Amino acid sequence: MKTLKIEVEDSLIENIKELFPKSTDPVALNEWVRWLKGIERPTKISEQNIQRFISIYGEILPEEVPDMEVLYNEFNIPLGQARYITQAISYKQTGSFHVIALKDILKSVNEKIGNSEPISIIRIKKTSEKVLREIINELSYSDDSIPTPSVAKDLGKYVDYKLRTHDLQAIKDSVTRKLA
Numbered sequence: 001m002k003t004l005k006i007e008v009e010d011s012l013i014e015n016i017k018e019l020f021p022k023s024t025d026p027v028a029l030n031e032w033v034r035w036l037k038g039i040e041r042p043t044k045i046s047e048q049n050i051q052r053f054i055s056i057y058g059e060i061l062p063e064e065v066p067d068m069e070v071l072y073n074e075f076n077i078p079l080g081q082a083r084y085i086t087q088a089i090s091y092k093q094t095g096s097f098h099v100i101a102l103k104d105i106l107k108s109v110n111e112k113i114g115n116s117e118p119i120s121i122i123r124i125k126k127t128s129e130k131v132l133r134e135i136i137n138e139l140s141y142s143d144d145s146i147p148t149p150s151v152a153k154d155l156g157k158y159v160d161y162k163l164r165t166h167d168l169q170a171i172k173d174s175v176t177r178k179l180a
Helices: 009-021 027-037 046-060 068-075 079-092 092-110 126-142 165-179
Strands: 117-123 148-155 158-164
Touching: 027 046, 046 068, 046 079, 068 079, 092 117, 092 126, 092 165, 117 126, 117 148, 117 165, 126 158, 126 165, 158 165
Parallel strands: none
Antiparallel strands: 117 158, 148 158
16 A cells, blocks of 8 residues: 655644544545546535535534534635535435434433423524424324424524423434434
């Protein structure tokens, strides 16, 4: 096997470690090799950015869903472009993002099951909100006493929802069926 040696500034390595503290995968190098081999050569900058973020989120941040605010605030992508990229990725990765949202909801509900209070507050990622609302709507078809979930607190990337504690098991069962 050949060895490829690349020299980069120390500050670049530190920036990468700051952005991706858990990563050991050289995503940029993989992209470069795919380009050289002709496997992947986007014709537009937007296509290239979409593919880059699919790689970053697929390989480095697999439990995260691309979020417009993160792309804008942490990657310095212009707001309009960040909105376009997240929308394009969501069309391409709908199934895997749905599973991530279900797992997020399940984790949060599991933490509160058994709570003795009548109302429980669960914290989920904002990217999981739509899925939670869909689950509650499905459950309300068979039990119209289930109230619409209400936001208790908006926390940037996360949101707290107020739910009746005795509805948590039904939510958990629904999520578990969807993940099966």
